Each structure stands twice: as C-alpha cells, then as structure tokens.
Amino acid sequence: MVDRCRNLARRPRGGGLESIGVRLAPRLAVVVACALLFASRLDAGDFHTVSSLVCSDCHVMHYSESHLLTGAPGPDPLLAPGGPFPYLLKAAQAQLCLACHDGRVDVPDVRGVNTGGYVRAAGQLNVLGDGPQVEGAGHTMGSTASPPGGAWTNPGLSCLHCHATHGNPYYRNLLPNPGTATGKVVTYLTGSIYTGTAAIQQLAAAPMAVHYAAGNILYRQSAVGSTDFGLSEWCSSCHGNYHGAGGSGNMGGSPSGDGGATPWLRHPTRDVTMAQAVSDRHVNGTHWFSTLASRVPAISPSGTVPGMSGTSDNQVFCGSCHKAHGSPNPKGLIFDDDATPTAEDGTLLRQTCQQCHYQ
Amino acid sequence: MKRTLVVLAAFAVVALWAGLAAAGEYHSGQTLLCMDCHTMHYSMQHGFAGGAVGSTPVPGGDWLSATGPNQFLLKAPANELCKACHDGRTFAPDVVNANTNPSPTQGRQAGALNDSGGAAPYEMWKGHTLDSTLTPPGFNPAAIGAPDTWYNAANGLECTSCHAQHGPATSYRNLGPYALGAAAASARPTYQLNAANDTTKDVWINLAAYTAGSGDAATFNPFYDTAKVSFNRNDATVVTLKTSNKLATFCAACHANFHGGPGDANIGASAAALDGFIRHPGAQVTIGAAGTQGYGGHSNLTRFVANTTKVKVTTTDYTAYTDAGPMCLTCHKAHGNQNPFSLIFLNRNALSVDEQGGLGASQVASIGTNMRNLCGQCHGQGN
Numbered sequence: 109m110v111d112r113c114r115n116l117a118r119r120p121r122g123g124g125l126e127s128i129g130v131r132l133a134p135r136l137a138v139v140v141a142c143a144l145l146f147a148s149r150l151d152a153g154d155f156h157t158v159s160s161l162v163c164s165d166c167h168v169m170h171y172s173e174s175h176l177l178t179g180a181p182g183p184d185p186l187l188a189p190g191g192p193f194p195y196l197l198k199a200a201q202a203q204l205c206l207a208c209h210d211g212r213v214d215v216p217d218v219r220g221v222n223t224g225g226y227v228r229a230a231g232q233l234n235v236l237g238d239g240p241q242v243e244g245a246g247h248t249m250g251s252t253a254s255p256p257g258g259a260w261t262n263p264g265l266s267c268l269h270c271h272a273t274h275g276n277p278y279y280r281n282l283l284p285n286p287g288t289a290t291g292k293v294v295t296y297l298t299g300s301i302y303t304g305t306a307a308i309q310q311l312a313a314a315p316m317a318v319h320y321a322a323g324n325i326l327y328r329q330s331a332v333g334s335t336d337f338g339l340s341e342w343c344s345s346c347h348g349n350y351h352g353a354g355g356s357g358n359m360g361g362s363p364s365g366d367g368g369a370t371p372w373l374r375h376p377t378r379d380v381t382m383a384q385a386v387s388d389r390h391v392n393g394t395h396w397f398s399t400l401a402s403r404v405p406a407i408s409p410s411g412t413v414p415g416m417s418g419t420s421d422n423q424v425f426c427g428s429c430h431k432a433h434g435s436p437n438p439k440g441l442i443f444d445d446d447a448t449p450t451a452e453d454g455t456l457l458r459q460t461c462q463q464c465h466y467q
Numbered sequence: 468m469k470r471t472l473v474v475l476a477a478f479a480v481v482a483l484w485a486g487l488a489a490a491g492e493y494h495s496g497q498t499l500l501c502m503d504c505h506t507m508h509y510s511m512q513h514g515f516a517g518g519a520v521g522s523t524p525v526p527g528g529d530w531l532s533a534t535g536p537n538q539f540l541l542k543a544p545a546n547e548l549c550k551a552c553h554d555g556r557t558f559a560p561d562v563v564n565a566n567t568n569p570s571p572t573q574g575r576q577a578g579a580l581n582d583s584g585g586a587a588p589y590e591m592w593k594g595h596t597l598d599s600t601l602t603p604p605g606f607n608p609a610a611i612g613a614p615d616t617w618y619n620a621a622n623g624l625e626c627t628s629c630h631a632q633h634g635p636a637t638s639y640r641n642l643g644p645y646a647l648g649a650a651a652a653s654a655r656p657t658y659q660l661n662a663a664n665d666t667t668k669d670v671w672i673n674l675a676a677y678t679a680g681s682g683d684a685a686t687f688n689p690f691y692d693t694a695k696v697s698f699n700r701n702d703a704t705v706v707t708l709k710t711s712n713k714l715a716t717f718c719a720a721c722h723a724n725f726h727g728g729p730g731d732a733n734i735g736a737s738a739a740a741l742d743g744f745i746r747h748p749g750a751q752v753t754i755g756a757a758g759t760q761g762y763g764g765h766s767n768l769t770r771f772v773a774n775t776t777k778v779k780v781t782t783t784d785y786t787a788y789t790d791a792g793p794m795c796l797t798c799h800k801a802h803g804n805q806n807p808f809s810l811i812f813l814n815r816n817a818l819s820v821d822e823q824g825g826l827g828a829s830q831v832a833s834i835g836t837n838m839r840n841l842c843g844q845c846h847g848q849g850n
Contacts (some may be wrong), residue, residue, distance in 0.1 A: 161849030162835035163842040169747040169798070170725040172604045177807040177834055179592040192745035194735070274848035 110336045125329070154313075157275020166204060166273070167196045186192040202250060206235070216320045218433055227451045230280070231431025231440060246434010253298065257349035260287035279308045282342060289345030294338065302411055305329055307338035309411070322451055327407040330378040330423050340377045340425040343432075351426070354379040366390075375424070380418040382464070392466035393417045400446040402453075403429045404463055429460055480524045492641050493559075493806055495634025502528030504632070505549055509536035524551040526558045526682045546597050549626040557700040558682040560691050562802055563597070564589045568684035571692030574822030577640070578800030578809060594803010598623040605724035610733075611652035613720055614705040629717075631655075638795040639670040642717050653705045654720050656713040664699070669713045671697045693779075695822070699791050700781035702751050707731070711750040711781040715794040718801075726795070728752060742763075754780070754845050766845040774815035776825060778844045798841060812837035815844050 156165070166176060171192035173182040183215070186207050188199035197204050210219040217223045219233045234242045236250030243251070251265050267273075272281045279296035286292070296308035309326040312318050330338045336353065344351030354361040360373030365384040385391035395405075397417045406413060406422040414422055426432075434440035443454030446463050454460065494503070501503045511520040515529045522533045528829040532543035532551065541548050554563035561567045563580045581589040583598045583796045591599070609615060618628060626632075627644055634641045635655055643655030656669035664671045677690045689695055709728030710716045719726035728751030729736040735745035741758030742765075755768025771777065772788050778798065782791040795801075802821045812832075817825030817840075830836055843850060 156849075158849055159839065161837065162838055164838045165848075170605060170722075171746060172725065174601070174604050175592045175807075177838075179590055179807065192733075192735070194743055196744060196747055294551055451669070 146220055154275065154279070154281050156271075156273070157277075157281055161275045165208075168192075168198050169196060172197075188212060192442070202264070204267055206249070214316075218318060224317055224320075226317045226320070228320055228431075228433075229322045229325045230320070231433040231435045233433045244438055245436060246387070246431060247441035255287065255346035257347040258287060258345075259348075260346050279310075279339070285345065286342070287346035288348075289342075291320065292342050292345050294342045302326075302328060305332045305337070322405070324404075326411060327405055327425065327427060329409055330407050330425055336378065338378075338425070339427060339432075340407075343426045344377075349424075350374060351377045377425050378423065380423065382415070382422040382424075383418055385464070386417050386420075391464045395462070395466035396420075396464050401449045402444055402446055402451050402462065404442050404444050424464065491636075491658075491677070491679060492634060492639070494630075494632065495579075495638075495641055496636050498592075498679045499634050500528060503552075504528070504542060505540045506531055506535070507540060509540075518546040519653040520754035524556060526552075544791055545625050545627065546623075548599075552610075557684060560687060569688065570821065571688040571694070573693035573820040574694045574804075575691055575802070576677040576696045577691070577802040578821045580802045589803065592807055593805060594800060595623070595624060595629075600624075603721035605726075606648070607723040607733075608720055610706060610708045610723035610726075611650055611653060611716055611719050613647050613654075617644075617646045617648065617650070618721060635786075639714065642714070644720075647720055650720070654713060654717040656717060660813050664785070666699045667701065669699055669701060671699060673697065693822070696779070698781045698784065698794060698796065700783050700792060709751045711792055712794050714796065715749055715781075718795040722795075726750065745792070749794050749833070750792065751779075754788065754791045754793075767847040770815070770847045770850075771845050774844060776815060776817040776820050777812055778811055778813050778841070793845070797844075806837065807834075810837075810841055812840050813844065814840040 127343045168184070168187060171187070173184045173187055174337075175182045176184055184198065186198045188203060188207070190200070191198075193200055195201070199207055206219055209353045210217060211223055213223050216228070218228070218230065218441055219235065222232065232246060234246055234248050236243065236248055238248070247265060248432040249265055249267070252262050254260065254262055268283075270283055270286055272283050273336060275281045276284065278284065279294040282294045284293045294308060295306045296310055297304070297306040297308045300311060300312050302309045304356050307327070309328050310319075311324050311326065318324050327339065330340055337345050340351055349358050354363040354365065354372070354376060359376060360366070360371055361376055361380070362370045363379050365380050365388040366372050367388060382391055382396060386393045394417065397414045397420065403413070405427050406420050407425050408415070412421065414420055429442055430440045431442060435442060437457075441457060442452055442460055443456060444463065445454040445459050446450050468583075469620040478778055506654060509531070511531045513738075514520045515527070521530050524530050528542070532547065534543055534547065534677060537544050539545075543551055550583050552559045554561060555567045557568055560575070561576065562575070563582065564581070564585070566575060579589055581594055581596050582590055583591065583596055585591050585596065595792070599621050600620050603618070605706065606618075608617055628646075631638065631643050631645055631651075632641070635643060637657050638655035639658040641797055643651040645651065647654055658670035658672055659665040660672045660674060660677060662673060662675045664673070672690060673695045674689055679687070679690075693750065698712050698714060701713070702709070702711050704710070705716050708716075708719060708723060708726060709731055710719070710726070711728070714746040715726055723799045724733050725746060726749045728748050729741055729744070731737045733746060734748050736743045736748070737760045738751070741752065741756060754766045755772050768791070771791065779794075779796050780788065780791040781794050782788050784790055798810055800809040800811060800822060804811070805810055805825055812824035813820060814825055814827035814830060818828060819825050824837070826832060826836075827840070830840075839849070
C-alpha cells in the first residue's frame, strides 16, 4: 500500500480524486499478463495451499532420507537432528517454519531483516531469546505471554496459531477463528479487478518479491454492511480490547465518530472514515489528502487513497500503525517518513501519527 | 552312449516337470528346476539335446555362463544368474530397469530393480539396487525377531536377500530368505490365486488360474500385474512390532524402524488416540479413523473410497474399505521404479496407471504434484 501510494504520488494529479484503477491501468495490464502467464502452474494465491501444498516440504514419512528426492546425497539439510518429530515433521514444530522462512532468498523471509530486500507487507517476526528489545517489536515465537488486550491462553506462540499449516482459501492462509474467536476470516482476491467484498486485494501473486511486498496489498473492507470484517477484526481474535465498533464499551466514540460528545477511549480501528475524522477535527483536513511521498496503509472500500477530505472513505486499521509480524520498532509499529518515497523509513512514532493528525 | 543316456534322462525329467507345472509361483514346487540355475561341474560340453551350449540364457537351463565355476554350483555369479533370465529376456519376467516385455495392464506389481551405477531413469536412488553395500535404511531386524547378522550389507544386495531361491511353497513371490532363519515364518506372505479372495491370506492374485513357466509374457503378465494383486489385512504382532500383512513384516526384516502401528515406539501415537505419530504408520491403522481425541482422522476414508485409481492398501473390504490401512507397498514399489524412493505417484483419478503411478487430467508432473498425488490418495489437506 505504501509503495503503491508512493508511486501514485510521483504522477501528475488531474484532480483531487485519485482512482487507483484508472491510474494504474498500464501497470495493471502487465500484472494481468504476468498472472495469465503463471496461471497454468501457480495458484493465484498463497503458498502451502491447494496445488502448492507440497507434503514433502514439511513432512518426512520415516525420518530417514539416505538421499534427497532429487537423488542428491542425504540427509535432507532440512531434516533436523533429534527426530523423528511429532506430526512426521522434518524438524520440531517451533523450528520447522523458520527453517525455510528465515534467511533465505528463495522463500519469504519473515524473521528479522529481509534477505529479499523488499518491504514486506507483514514485516518481521522475532523469536524468544532474541532479546528484550527485539522481542518487544512484534510477535515473538515461543512466547507464552498472554496477548495484549486479550485472554487467549498462549501455549507458546507458533506460526500455526495464525496460519493454517495446510492452507485455506483465506489471505496468507490465515487461520479462521484464531485465539478465542469465532466467525473471523480474512478474505482476499488476487488481481487488478476488485469485485465483491474481499477484505484484501492482492494485485499480483508472482514473483515472490512482488507477492509479499507491502505495495502489492490493498486493504478494502473493514465491515460488510454493519458486520465487522477484515484484517482488523481478525487481529481482534487475540487483541479484542483494542478493536470494536464505535460506541462499544472498550472503544468509546460512536458508529459515526465521536462528534465531540462521545470521546474515543481507544483509537478507533473501524467505522470511522478520514472524512468523518476530519469533520470531528481529529484528522487534519489537508495533510493526508496531499501529495505524500509515502503513506501508511489505510483501508479504502473504493480503492481510492487518499481521496478528498470531505468524502474520503479511507479508514485506519491495525495495519495502519502495526506490522502484523512486527517491525524493528517497539510494538511492531510502522515509522514512516512521508516526505521520502521510501516506505517505512521513519525514525519516530510521531511521523506515523502525523500522517493523519498533523498537529 | 553314456552321454546319450544322460541327455535322454534330462529330457525325461524336463518333460515330466513340464507336465506337472504347478499353479502359482515359479522356482517353487514343481517349477523349481535345478538345472535352471545350477551346473554340477561347470562343464557342459554339449547341450541337453546335443550340440553346442550357448552362454546366452534360454529356458530350461540349457546354457552356461562364461563366468565360473561359481559358488553353490551356480551357472553364473548369484545376481548375474538371476538377471540372466530376469533382465531383458522375453521368456521370463523382466525385473531390472525397463521392461523388455509388453507391460502388464498397470505395470509390474513390484516394479523394477536397478543396478549399481544405474542410469536414468532407473538411478540407484529410485529403488533397490543390486549389489549395493549400503546398510538398509531403518535396519533393525531384532524388531521382528531376526538376528542382526541375517543380512550382511558388505556382501551386497542380492535377489536372494529377499527371495528364497528354492521357493517356499506357499510364499508370495517366494519371499522370505532362508537367512532369516526362524523369523522367516513371520515374513513369508501367503497368497490366494483365485478369482475369489481368501482374506486369511496376505495377498490375493485375482486370477482364475495361472500356470507358471509358460515362457510367454502374454501368459505371465497377468500374474505379475499390479491390477491383479491386492493385499488383505491380517493384524498381528510380531515380537513387539504391529503388522497388518506379512508382506510388510517381510519388508521390516530390513527396514523395521519404519514399520509398525500406533503405540510402537518407532511409530508413536497410541491405538486409542491415533495421534502423535512420529513416523507414518504402516500397520493397524484404518483410513479415516478418529481417535479418542476426536480430531484423529488425519486421513479421509470417504475421499479414498471415491478414488477411481487407488494405491494398494491392506483391507478385507474391497467395496467400502472400512478396514483399509496403509502398508509399505501403498507408497513404494518393492523393486523400484522411475521415482525417488520408488514412490508411486498415483493421482486418485489418474487417466492411466503404470509403474510410476499416473497423473490426473491436465496435471503436469513435478515433484510437488507427484507427492501431492500420492499423499492425496488418503489425505485431503489442501484439497
């Protein structure tokens, strides 16, 4: 989202309303062509699901590989010592995912600095033992701490507490109903054409550096009708106190903002548009709607970011301020200097706050 | 004169045995012909009908290899002797590398062995390799009551490491080598050769009749056809290892660490919970069965039953497969094939079936697709 908006910012403006669909038409045509090219061999979605769910990526039947599937001498370097392991995994559950997803360039790197170089949509995890400063900067694998704002009993956080190991139809194989939740999923579609009510629009599914890049992801819905929906709602499965409808006891405000009479108790994560927030005099009426070199992500059902101050449907959500996995910053926060085209290059929290509030 | 008498006697013996050719395996009972493999003096100045003796194998033992004399009075060194007839000949099943004969309907049930230094597509990592001196993966013969010394890898893998060369009368494919000693009794799978199954036997060869020794692929192919061979489920415990078929127990003679059922230390889980496996079970589990934890059912029986092309399982119910479970040959070809680990990459709705498996409609082979096809026979994850 940040990358996408950054690119938009470089283009001459014909008016206040910026339609992503119109402005990106030539680029999207290329994306569609690429998608068609890969359609015959790739699923238009995430890995570890449907035909990209390759059993032998993670499992070994007998914990004995005298050679690899290619005939190369064994044992499989991913076959960790100390097995056999439960679930016929190649390594202990806590280590298996990171065996591929940490420090490799051919697989999305989700821990620490990205060997792939691109700005990741989800950011970076850390692992228990990385040290207090790092562990405070996002989700910590192995941590048994209760989730802030929630009551889920954490047995030791692992990838599978958020991601379905065998894939599913949802965004990034995110688990339906994580934590103590019911009825929470994150729908998505892949492609340049947005239809329906998918929470997330992923523009392209290949190559990897595009697939998982922040700029490839558009956040489209926080609610369908009056029903809570989307990535924020999903996060609330574990962090429920921080999410809710305007007017709810934990959030304060009202479904139509606070209007000065019903103050927010916590920062809203749904229901309130930038236009409403401008009206409520919380969001500055010009800055977010100006030509920023880069932006934090925002939800836009119309796909129009930033829109105009009086009508913008942009909404703040969890991902506006936090990276899902984490970041180099405390609480996994996004620090973004909107004066530079580089995403997430800020050094201060206020740089993020000021994108909307500009006080 | 003496020579004439010997020749006549030999012919008489051949004719006698031919007339009594038995239903069932070759090299067994009435088809165990001494001169197929042995020569008394490594000296055949003439053939059984007079004339020169060739070094090219022919049916009936009327030949002698150029290498000898050999131990056990063999016509050629051990593996070479077996391959002399079973590799590249039209009169006997070809069990090494590509099949010289027309393929059985769904390929050779055991597939293809490879040689040391084997060339593509039958490299050494695609099945059992004759003469290999590697210790078998998972070697732990004590688990089935066999002495650790029964197999000496340093001697190299021989056909007789698996097959009893003098054909135990009731053993499928003459399996169960003599070196196993008393443990062979648990490792010699029985078989039923009939259009009607006998579920007390380990193997069912679904043929109304078959006479061994025809020397003709059109006749012997059905007997060795994957499509004609099924495996009955007969649960037992051998020493401490659970099994559902003696054929799997036989495999365990070399690969015991990979064999067993829930509750076996090397397999993990328990029969009650059916969860917590550390190796894939090869016995005494039923596809789709849920354990007491309620979320057992790692596999899906409905899915398996719906497969139009199934891998082989152990079962006594060939309609609803209510007791169907996996065994070694569910996933592997005994001899080998063109796939790593001699795996059977068979899609559940394959367009055709051969020794390698078979792809589904519009599928393109890749290791990911192939593995998914095999696992997807029983497991629905990701589908």
